[in-house]
Amino acid sequence: DGEFNVVTFTDAIKYQKEKLGEEYQLVGETVQIERADESGDVNVSGSVDVSDAVLLSRFCAEDSEAVISDEGIENADANKDGQINLDDTVTILRKIALLE
Known part of the structure; x- marks a missing residue:
């Protein structure tokens, strides 16, 4: 299908105050990443040569x-x-x- 969805956690993540000095929240979102054009990479080496x-x-x-x-x-x-x-x-x- 050529498309990948990368999804981060949607729940808040709290870091321990002792480690970071403050509490932080990480709010997730969905990011769409398109697959690179691999046409021509017949031997699947990661490059076309x-x-x-x-x-x-x-x-x-x-x-x-x-x-x-x-x-x-x-x-x-x-x-x-x-x-x-x-x-x-x-x-x-x-x-x-x-x-x-």
Whole structure:
């Protein structure tokens, strides 16, 4: 779904007066954090680089040793057209070259 909700405690939290010198209250709120765009990170290393393009190229060429995890498959559709193919490899290379 690409979205995470981080929720802090809604109850007041009191710190001991001895530790802080005063009493403090922490009032919670909900913060929405969007997931970073991970498209192109085929090997799920946390960054997009040439190794992602090489792995995807091998996968598209049906190299049996080119194994991609489920998350990597999701990230492999770099051009967001719903298909995983060599066009995605080109998109990854363009992203690396800062052309995307």
